Amino acid sequence: MHELSIAMELVSQIVEAAEANRLPRVDEIELEAGILRLVVPEIMQTAFQEAARETIAAGAALILTEKKAKVRCNQCALVFEPHVDDFTCPKCRIADAKVLEGDQIILKSVSCNLSEGNGK
Secondary structure, three states: OOHHHHHHHHHHHHHHHHHHOOOOOOOEEEEEEEHHHOOOHHHHHHHHHHHHOOOOOOOOEEEEEEEOOEEEEOOOOOEEOOEOOEOOOOOOOOOOEEEEEOOOEEEEEEEOOHHHOOOO
């Protein structure tokens, strides 16, 4: 379950960003995970909640979007969406491609709804 190590690093970045911006809490996190990272959304949600427990991000909503993969064939330069387990170029039928998108995990935003009052 590599999601737990991802979640732990994510919480570390969130806490750092929240402290740097003097946020009293974190209500929502937007995360983009490339499909090639093989992040299972349900497991990531659970791992995040566990990693965030007893931090400024405890109870925050995690909005996770998956990013499709995009690669460029090193032989014919065709840009295409590969299958996770098959990078064979549909044009030249050679599996020699450079990943352009879909292997990143990006923390898109950290937010705090200050209009909800000071009681939280």
